[in-house]
Amino acid sequence: MxxxxxxxxxxxxxxxxxxxxxxxxxxxxxxxxxxxxxxxxxxxxxxxxxxxxxxxxxxxxxxNLPVPDFCGLSPTQMANWLYSPFNELEWVTISTPEDLSRSPVMRYLALILDEAMQHGGSFKATTKGNLPTKLVRQASDELPQFAVSRYPTHISINEYCGTNEDKFNALHYSRVLAEIAGIIYRRSGRYHVKKTAQKQYQKQGINAFFIPMLEAATVKYNWGYLDGWEHAMDLRKFWLFMLWRLQSHGSVDQLIEEVATAFPNVLLECSSEEYLSPSQLLGTLIESRFIDRFLQFWGFVTIERKRYVSETHVPRKVDILPVLKQAFQFNIDNQ
Missing domain, CATH: 1.10.238 (Recoverin; domain 1)
Incomplete structure (x- = not known):
């Protein structure tokens, strides 16, 4: 038709x-x-x-010809990044960095696995099904090791520490990813590490789970889970395009403009918000779901807090951290 x-x-x-x-x-x-x-x-x-x-x-x-609106990607390249399974992505090499100790997600996973391995492969959950208080304290103590600690935040709103898992977004996110990735599971009031995962951890350490956790984060996890926005717009399908662009220039405002140019239909999905323009809402979702609660949780970037001068928004830049460069190598010939 x-x-x-x-x-x-x-x-x-x-x-x-x-x-x-x-x-x-x-x-x-x-x-x-x-x-x-x-x-x-x-x-x-x-x-x-x-x-x-x-x-x-x-x-x-x-x-295979480059398209200006795609920042020089061809339709073939863009289609691969939008629709191909995680293990069939092309024009990018995804590798496991040797040192993951500065990645909050991977460090929290190591704490969870260590706690289970010390008790025969499992440990008791709280009555609400959360991680035990002892583990939450250990995870909170890790904050000074992460790059995000350069921007001090009060503990009541800090996503990298808390008194329990309910108030500790980065830790809760990590535990949820570990379940989605099939590394741990909860049964009869206890968290268990799968037998295969125990063997992998003993042989390869935490590095064995970087790729499975990353795939869970970009393919299966609901990016709107931890925020208060009701919009169901799924930014996950653009994650590799956004990562490529942000790695190349580090500008949040430029990233938002590039996403709106390449995928103008996303602005139509953002048109129902009463107090924000479509581009403002798109920017808010990209900052909260992609940068704050994906890239920062993984230790890929840091971003300074929002600032205003005379009620004017100050453009934000991100700092690209070594683990991101080690994990993602882009090979775009037409750049």
């Missing part, structure tokens, strides 16, 4: 079909027909199957 001119473009850009793929598709189709006619004229003995192969190659070439 063909798209009507004023319908939203089926490519998902958020633009009208006549303003997006209709023109480009028509131009591409006309150009391709000209190319094929030229090939046929120069090679009159080609069969229909051979001409179809030529057309297929032409289409592949078009899909």
């Amino acid at each position: 063909k798209s009507v001119r004023n319908d939203p473009c089926p490519c998902g850009s958020g633009k009208k079909y006549q303003d997006c793929c209709m023109n480009s598709a028509s131009k591409q189709h006309a150009s391709m027909l000209d190319d094929i006619e030229q090939v046929a004229a120069m090679n009159p003995n080609l069969s229909l199957d051979e001409l179809n192969i030529v057309a297929e190659h032409k289409m592949q070439a078009a899909n």
Whole structure:
């Protein structure tokens, strides 16, 4: 069924079909027909199957051309980052850093595993099903080891320490990821480490779980879980694109603009907020869900607190930390 001119473009850009793929598709189709006619004229003995192969190659070439709105990514590259399974991502190499001691998520996981291994592979949960107070205290004591400690925050709102798991977002996040990743599970009032995970930990240490935890965080975990925003917009599918852009320039405002340009339909999902413009809401969600409670929880970046001068927002920059550079190596040839 063909798209009507004023319908939203089926490519998902958020633009009208006549303003997006209709023109480009028509131009591409006309150009391709000209190319094929030229090939046929120069090679009159080609069969229909051979001409179809030529057309297929032409289409592949078009899909591999860089797109300015994608910051130079081609449609093929973008499609891989948006829709491919975690283990089939291309144009990026994801590696386990040798030293994960400065990563809050991985350090908290190590504390959980150590506590279980000291007690035969499991330990008792609280009556609410949370991690025990002893472990929460140990995790709170780790704060000075993390880069986020350079920005002092009162304990009542600090996500990296707390008196119990309910008030300790980074620790709670880590425990939830460990369950999603299939490393630990709760049964009969106790947290257990799976037998296979115990063997992996004994052989490889905490590094054995970096990739499984990362996959759980980017594919399975609900990024809106810890915030008060009701918007269901799923930023997870853009995570690798956002990471690539932020790693290249470190500017929060530029990242928000690039996401809005590459995926303008996300602004339509942000249009229902009464007090914020769509771009402001998008920026808030990117900062809270992607930067604060993903990148910082993992120890990939630090970001200073929001500041205002004469009621004007001061643009925020992120500091890219070594663990991020060690974990992600991007290979974008058309940059």
